[in-house]
Amino acid sequence: MKKDINISEVAKKAGVSIATVSRVFNNSGPVKESTRKLIESIIEETGYLPNILARELAEKRTNLIGMIVHNLTGEGMARTIQGVSDILEEHAFNLLMTCSNGNFESEKKHFELLRLKRVDGILFATRNFTKEHKEIIDKLPIPVVVLLQDTEKEQIPCVTFANYSMAKEAAENLLKLGHRSFAYIGGPEHSANANERKAGVMDALKGADIDINSIPASTGNYHIESGYEGMEAIIKSGKKFSAVIAVNDGMAIGAMNCLMDHGFSIPEDVSVLGLDDTVLAKASRLKLSGVHYSYTKLGDEGAALLLKQIQSESSFFEKKVIPYKVNLRQSVRLMN
Amino acid sequence: MKKDINISEVAKKAGVSIATVSRVFNNSGPVKESTRKLIESIIEETGYLPNILARELAEKRTNLIGMIVHNLTGEGMARTIQGVSDILEEHAFNLLMTCSNGNFESEKKHFELLRLKRVDGILFATRNFTKEHKEIIDKLPIPVVVLLQDTEKEQIPCVTFANYSMAKEAAENLLKLGHRSFAYIGGPEHSANANERKAGVMDALKGADIDINSIPASTGNYHIESGYEGMEAIIKSGKKFSAVIAVNDGMAIGAMNCLMDHGFSIPEDVSVLGLDDTVLAKASRLKLSGVHYSYTKLGDEGAALLLKQIQSESSFFEKKVIPYKVNLRQSVRLMN
DNA sequence: TTGTATGCGTTATCAG
């Protein structure tokens, strides 16, 4: 537990001024080779470390970025943070993490907190982007990049998944396999992402002249159990379908289990596809089909965009969409 | 994008000194009611926020804690961070997150970085705790709490799961159900946690006079595929078993799938149990049995212990073990 | 090539 030493003590030991020590440490100016050597050896032996707080105060920047997430319970957000943290590290930035638990008041508080902490920029992942959010962000003197929500309308920089297109393309895959009757298990009503996915699916079906009003549908909360229940309700409704699409893979897994429990064979009787592809998709014996996209990449791109905004010293609109890939596995089949 | 205002501008507007403003803002001294009102109104209208950097510099503490994790790819670490972040927030501390990707050099670098950032304490989650880690920590002038590793031997504060006991108890559950022949799918050879679990299982079996040398075993990397392969190797070895225990639920899921693919019925022919219980356990139609423990709690306890160390201003040894619960579900059955 | 002096925005001490 040795005591911290500061720049003036180093200077004293070396018989020079603090300015010279600073120049040596930061390589920020000409220093005679011999005095440089001397100072370096003293830095070495004393284990001198500059006080970053003082430096940041003088330089008026923290090299800190703040991140507010709504949810920290699943693999997706973990990977996102991983991506963010890797990119920030490359650029010698640090990450201040906070979790809002999806609560607006808490989000608001965290924005203030991060502002107080003088972060240079903020990454914001929320379940639902509102006018109130926009107002907060517009007042901020630092750039904000939104993750997981499309804020093009609000002209706030963002990185999102291609909810609409991936859902449309996934549905089109099933159409190509000859399916004509569908069931849909969606997400919460108020979720922009869930609604975009549903729109993608429905537009694909409309494009194939399918009456979307006759499609049995249910909504859920993304969890396995919820998918099971949603599927059960659809089965009980008595409507026919040869393919089920679920808004994420957890609910698709629940749906598969429910179908099997009700005597359906997959994929012989019903094909199942989730608009997501996490570790769950490979958990069951019968591999689930899904749409894969990388959360790590989401974090990477978000961090990169934020750093760009910080370096440009002015916030500008830019939207980045993460690529995806439809993976058809055992859970779907060609209609005869 | 309004410019930041500082304490002296507030003081000027109010016609008082900065000392008085500081007293009002921090409620740290007597101020006449009328001037207090005046200053408060000016603070309100200017939106004045103190510069935390300057404050921290003056106070010599950051209210920041650093966290180094080896891995950010799964639900477990996400929940851990959630727990940490909740507790820190209650105490007005902030979280500086870094990810080492399990690399020692990187871990070392992050310790230095966090030290540089003047964090008040560090939470450290690593795959494997070594002498080198202890040396680094002993030199640090701030407290460190280790997560997920038992560092009692090194007398470093830690929060861990009860690897040995949970494994022993889980195995004893199977013994009570009448099982006498086992197979074991373990983790990486060098993992302390995996070894503790294996020891727990083996000690339970020894206690029931089972020859543990005859138990077919394999090792893997915790992933589903790895459990599948491990199970396949054991099946091919031709040895008999009525119960399989896997070091985590991912590998147990892989093992279940493999068994079914080889014509075994679960639980009629083989019972399967994982020493873990995440979302995966509920993913398959036939619910996996496992041992449940809360990562959120791990984070909670870790953060709480670290804060205790920080407040006591001296590091002391304390070890906290997270409780667990064995959940027997459809994947195990009573032997006839 | 080096040193001096000032600013960064607070908190805290000590007079008044």
Add this chain to the structure above:
DNA sequence: CTGATAACGCATACAA
């Protein structure tokens, strides 16, 4: 009750 003023530790413009 209030105001000067000295830390806090560093960067940097300007002088020498």
